Amino acid sequence: MCGIVGYIGKKPALPVLLSGLKRLEYRGYDSYGFCILEKKKDVFLYKKKGKISELQEDFSNIKGQIGIAHTRWATTGAVSEQNTHPHFDCHKNIFLVHNGIIENYQELKEQLIKEGHQFTSETDTEVLAHLIEKYFDDNLEEAVRQALKEVRGTYGIAVISKKDPEKIVAAKLGSPLILGINDNEFLVASDPAAIISSTRQIITLDDNEIAVLSPDKFFILKEKPIEKIEWDIEDAQKQGFSHFMLKEIFEEPEAIKKSIVGRMILEQGLAKLGGLDEVSERLKKIEKVVIIACGTASYAGKVGEYMFEEYAKIPTKLEIASEFRYKNSILDDKTAVLAISQSGETIDTLEAIKEAKRKGCLTLGLVNTVGSSIARETDAGVYCRVGQEIAVASTKAFISQLSILALITVFLGRQRGMSLTTGKRILQELEKLPDLARKILNKSDDIKDLAKKYSEYRNFFFLARKYNFPIAQEGAIKLKEIAWKIHAEGYPGGEIKHGPIALIDENFPTVVICPSDSVYDKMKNALEEIKARKGKILAVITQGNDEIKNLADDVIYIPKTLEMLTPILTTIPLHLFAAYLGLELGLDIDKPRNLAKSVTVE
Ligand code: F6R
Secondary structure: OOEEEEEEOOOOHHHHHHHHHHHHHHHOOOEEEEEEEOHHHOEEEEEEEOOHHHOOOOOOOOOOOEEEEEEEOOOOOOOOOOOOOOEEOOOOOEEEEEEOOEOOHHHHHHHHHHOOOOOOOOOOOHHHHHHHHHHOOOOHHHHHHHHHOOOOEOEEEEEEEOOOOOOEEEEEEEOOOEEEEEOOEEEEEOOHHHOOOOOOEEEEOOOOEEEEEOOOOEEEOOOOOOEEOOOOHHHHHOOOOOOHHHHHHHOHHHHHHHHHOOOEEHHHOEEOOHHHHOOHHHHHOOOEEEEEEOHHHHHHHHHHHHHHHHHHOOOEEEEEHHHHOOOOOOOOOOEEEEEEEOOOOOHHHHHHHHHHHHOOOEEEEEEOOOOOHHHHHOOEEEEOOOOOOOOOOOOHHHHHHHHHHHHHHHHHHHHOOOOHHHHHHHHHHHHHHHHHHHHHHOOHHHHHHHHHHHOOOOEEEEEEOHHHHHHHHHHHHHHHHHOOOOEEEEEEHHHHHHOHHHHOOOOOOEEEEOOOOOOHHHHHHHHHHHHHOOOOEEEEEEOOOOHHHHHOOEEEEEOOOOHHHHHHHHHHHHHHHHHHHHHHOOOOOOOOOOOOOOOOOO
């Protein structure tokens, strides 16, 4: 998520904007920019790559009292000054900052170019500036209103114009936007953290609302109550959550949505992945996929292996990147190597890509951080676009990786004889997941109680089969890093009887992931084997299953979905379980000991 701040009032705008941008920087943005309307309709526009905290320049001569500012975390278009906001129209009359994704920007851009508009960036945002220009007739809010009618996607925007200079127009759909209210000054921001040092009086804009701020008044299409911010700055950055990890887990439904929005053509059962289009012909000839990743990302990759083989009918293997690099795998130009990484900087994964390239493979990336080393090193790829993760443990990015792997399955599958019906079915079920994920999070208090109940144990098994086996590994890695006083292992359900069952007794609980799927009966056998050895069982099962309730000590329900998509739902309670258990043990769940967010050493 990018950050927006706007100011209109009686003071120089720039210091207020810069302080707001600094308050947002904790999220780790890659570039920033601002635009100030000076007297006599001059505009001061500034854009820079890097961190705002490193800004040295003296701007004391910039006195304009109206301005907008933005910190960018690249999604569409690389990290560059051209792609940094504010964006502007052909004649530099209209300036705009945006948070969100304009899904239909390509078609709008093509049309606007035909109409003679000239673009200077690769972003989706720039189409908004040109669309507003198209409808501008001396009234900025009217032009914004007209322009937004043509837009599909999400936005929180703040717009100013040299030709209608006494106002900021703000509008929102799907992305957060608030107004800050003070005596003779008004602010607009994507996040209360950006304005909390100016005012605590805010109005939260609702979707499809447009606000017009002038130096002495503001106006929204309907009357809205003024609320008071009761948090301090750090709380504001965590948006009311005690920890970033919890905030990021609660963003998981949104992460699914952001990963799939604009990437599905439902009626044709097709996945529309712009980043793979340019290698689409080569992908048709690929005979084998190797997925490379580390840690949590490798568990996403393992789910991908199962998805690709079952639905896209393409031989696929997950390889731990640090192993792949040294084991001299048999690869050629008919192999696609797909690297999965949240940070895009993991050295083992990066070096493995280089090795694959040396062997002539097509290299693809599934990365969250735009412009990162892995994104640049791979031939093509897909971005997660779920915003920066602050907590060390990867949560919302993992959920996004799984969602996008399902899209890539459809992309590859439809190239290889997957039927229209199957393609459609996967996409339709995928589309329902954000709501189903929310239902799980609505029961977070139950999971907190379970974490308390199980906090006395120091060893855990996580067991599952097929699609959920990697989720057993994910549940276990989260527990050992976040609640590191506990040891946990994730095993395939069928393997426990080949050794590990010797460990089971009343002091060694097992989390059994057992949705109603094609391996349900087999998992039930494993569950009974544990029960017979007096092992405690916490089962993650599908809503409506009354059978396991009697075998397990405790249950967590997930809503019903397609088998290949169950990992996306079963993961969510396990992320919460680890976070709450860590808190129960008095640990800092955002910064587990001995770990770093991106692992750039071998
Ligand atoms: C676990 C975790 C790590 C990372 C791994 C790879 O919660 O976050 O296991 O998944 O270090 O990192 P990326 O995805 O940045 O390549």
